[in-house]
Amino acid sequence: AATGGSNVSFTGPNANGTDSFTYKATDGSLESTDATVTVNYVKNDTRGDCNGNGSIGAGDFVATALEYFDSGDDPQYGGNPAWWSIYAGGYAGSPIGCDSNASQNGASNTADSVNVADIICTVRLFFGDACAPAVVVAADVQSGAAASLRVANVVASAGAAVDVPIMLHSNGDLAAAGFTLNYDAASLRFDAADADGDGLPDALALHLPAGVQAWTQVSDGQIQVALAGLSLPLPTLADGALATVTFDLLDSGSIVRLTNVSAGDTRGRDVDMKAEDGAVGVVNHSFFMPLVTK
Structure with missing residues (x-):
């Protein structure tokens, strides 16, 4: 000083x-x-250089996904780290480099500083394209309806293997999506084994167009998923079942909750995304009120 x-x-x-x-x-x-x-x-890294090595490469796609999964514990920012301190988490990403669309989320709100829109922006920058200024857009502005992600309600009995669809209503031009599924491990069992060696749990089926890369992290009671196109022109996600998760139902069932929901369009902009939880098993639907978040 x-x-x-x-x-x-x-x-x-x-x-x-x-x-x-x-x-x-x-x-x-x-x-x-x-x-x-x-x-x-913070270090004055280039936007898109999430791993801070001085250049934008394919490693930054993975680095941005890792930073997206990296959770924080700062109560001032809704549990998320402030954008300037994301390097202090489990993955030491660059605060400027990982925030490739320059949203600086978390500076004045509780949004995640790094989300899947930043992955799309990094892809565009890697291929030499411009990335749109950081704004949050409503998917399909003409209809006024936001994109949505929903856990389907599935009725089943204890002992059954249950396929639970995760339904996407894109209502627009989505090139990336990310979410965390939270479930009660005492009621539902998820097998994280990858017997076919494709890098994804066999109990998680992703319904994606060609050119979309998936990243997943699984822990007890939680499944994290990030999806983004990695080739130009960027592929877009279709309406319908985005993923199907297979659970073994251990008892009467429980609610499967969606958190950390994020979406990005083909220009690297954040897209407004609503999320709805679902009931799996024989949970009394008469008293189940879906939780809708933004």
């Missing part, structure tokens, strides 16, 4: 981190108590 008259300035390094300094103000014989200022600074 440096002082100049009544001004205090700080020049941070070209890196990601925090620093602090202490100062006091004086006016003749009067002086203030010590005050401490904490400064957050």
Whole structure:
């Protein structure tokens, strides 16, 4: 830190981190108590260079997906890390590089700083195309209806293997989608085995057009999925069953909840996406109220 008259300035390094300094103000014989200022600074990486290696490559597609899956615990930002501190999570992504569409989500709201729209933007930048300014658009503005993702309600008895469709209503031009399925592992069992070696759990079927890449992470009670086109012209996601998840029903069943829902269009813009939970098993549908979130 440096002082100049009544001004205090700080020049941070070209890196990601925090620093602090202490100062006091004086006016003749009067002086203030010590005050401490904490400064957050980020490396000036190129938009799209999520892994911060100095260039935009295919590794940045994966890096952006990893940062999308990387959760935070900052209560000020709805549990998500602020955009300038995403490097401090499980994956040390570049705050500027991973936010390829320059949305800076989390700066003034609780949205995820990095989502699947950033993957599309990185793909466009990799191929030398421009990426649209960061705005949130409603899919199909003429009809006024947003895109939606819904867990289908499925009735079954304990002991059954249950196929649960995840239904997409794109209502527009979607090139990417991401979501987390949350389920009660005491009621539903998901087999994460990949016997066919395709990189995806066999109990998760994704219904995708050619050119769309999928990333998944599975933990007890949670399935994370990110989907994005990786070739130009960018393929788009069709309405209907986006995925089918097979659960073994252990008891009367439970609610399967959708969180961390995100969508992006072919220009790399965030798209408004609503989510609806579903009931699996013999949960009393008379008392089941779907949770719709944005």
